Amino acid sequence: MPDFMDTGAINMRIAVLSGKGGTGKTLVSVNLAAASKESTYIDCDVEEPNGHLFFKPEGVREEEISVKIPKVDEELCNGCRKCVDFCNFNALAYIKNKLIVFDDVCHSCGGCILVCPEKALTEKAKVIGKVQKGISDEVTVWTGILNTGEATGIPIIKKLLTEKNLEANKQTFIDCPPGSACIVMESIKDADHCVLVAEPTLFGVHNLNMVYDLVKLFNKPFGVILNKCLDEENPAEKFCFENNIKILGRIPFDNELGTLNSNAEIAVNKNEKYRELFSSLLKTVAKEVQCNETTTNP
Amino acid sequence: MKIAIPVDEKTLESNVCVSFGRTPYFLIYDVETKESIFIDNSAAASTGGAGIKAAQIIVDNKANALLTPRLGENAADVLKPAEIKIYKTATTSAKDNIDAFIAGKLHLLDEIHAGFHGHGGN
Amino acid sequence: MKQLLILSGKGGTGKTTIASAFIKLADAKAYADCDVDAPNLHLITGWNVEPEKTDYYGLPKAEINLELCTQCDQCRQNCRFDAIKAESHYKVDPFACEGCGVCAYVCPAEAITLVPAVAGELMLYSDREKVFSTAQLKMGSGTSGMLVTEVKKQMKSAAVDTGLAIIDGSPGIGCPVIASLSGVDMVLIVAEPSISGISDMERIITTAAKFGTKTAVCINKYDTNIVNTEKIEEFCNKQGLPYIGSIPFDSNAVKAINNGQTIVDIDCTSGTAVKEVYHKTMNLLFEQGGG
16 A cells, blocks of 8 residues: 555545446545545535445534525515516516515526615525535545535535645545536536546447546546446447547456445455455556646646 | 417417427417417526516416416416416317316316426536 | 336436337337436437437527726626636636626626527437437536426427337436426336435435326346345335336346347347336326326
């Protein structure tokens, strides 16, 4: 197990993503975090957070995340409807001399408050989810949870990734949401390196292509980990060769690993062979990150 | 009394549109004068809150009743305080539904489906 | 036309694999892929014609006219989405911009306008017998809910006279899922017997329940964890949700998919099992009264 101080890969934010769900993002990010000596794990898949099921963090403290929604002082409102007309999201309606606000449709842009000539609109907080912090052995576990029915998890991700959550001398692993929509972009925005997890199926490659485009667009250094590898031809591997993409490692398809994962067990803690597998992956990733650091910041 | 109906085309012979919020047009029919006006539904192009905006249009056009096959909760939350009665359309023809309404044969719509937000932050 | 929606909560459970099998078994004349973030259904439905493509416009984006800009910083200060950067000149980050119009409103020089922005592309495959509606959201876009609505609308208006439409939904519980739920007659949830899968299944069931739509559950890859499979069955019983079958993990399924085929195109255990799930689903979907 390398001494992390030596590799100089401390304080690195590594985002783990995949274009498709179920490829092994959580398997990889959880086990890399667990294999590291002291690390931070941040679950940005706020619609379906799963990392905490593996870590079972203790001493959990939580903070609610809210967004600002307008509220009207009916005495001051004169029914001019400038706010209704301004709102591009149709979150306001004016019925029988009363302004109605649709909390769930509101994007919290603050525009209506600005346009109201009577200053009849102010803002109130609406809770959309929460952020939890706990400890599991040597891993600091951050979990973002979006309440069901809420439209966007971006405010939660912003809170998860604020500077002060990055602690000194700790590797940080960011478990991203699947896909390549804006919520994924928010998760990788400040990452130093991206690890793309790919599975050897037709669907997997199609979606790998999407996140590949995404990381290139954001100019992030990246590499691929091939998961669930079988002996047969691997379309994802082929894709990497064809596009000169660095393959950081291969995780073989393994029933035991699958079972451990489906029982939300952290593989590296359950079997020495997985600790070796992920430690070696970690070494490769760390070397890759360090390499990029020195080339971009000589 | 004025009735509003979401319609696919600007004629009385048109079919009722299956969606309230994103119908291309609304027919506003005056029961006394038998006059029909067709208005464009500017809410149809909205990425979100279409039901809210469409309902505001109905309210602003002074309809007293709405005939529609379905309605979401956001639109219902606009129409209810406006005291506009909501009836469930029985067939696909706009004209037939108007006749049925006048004959007192239409039922009030009581299944309001949950709202959904066609936006999803950016 | 009855609409069946297939959802999973968690990604990777086999939604598209099962949806494609259903489409084959039903010889469905109308189907759609609502996973507009990462559509996959077109990869195994064997269309060899080019689809009709339509640009999908999402929220407009703000644009700053640099010739009028006085660099007063009002726009950046008022933007709630950190979408305006002040570097060598002021510019809007199109990925962060939500099209709210606040910057255009506050700009004293009227230097900002909102312009329409293509957020994705709708695709319609059709021949004289059947239609397949799908779409691809442009990377970084957020307006997937409305695009999902457009995909369904496109399918409905193009559909030939048919009694059944099958919709492959998207993972998660957010707005694209909510948009796909609207107006469907039944939801089939494909669950996976893992702790994460169960957790996500519960969240999707809560979301679907808000619509009061007929819901049934089946388990894919059930034999990867019998204990969890039993937990899911028990959960369904407690909630009064019809549990309509289990499909075994089958390496032949991957082979079929990689060859662009469905699991009912070849002889395999998952294919046999999915046929039963299909029949039970159809019975539930078309049963008279009660639901």
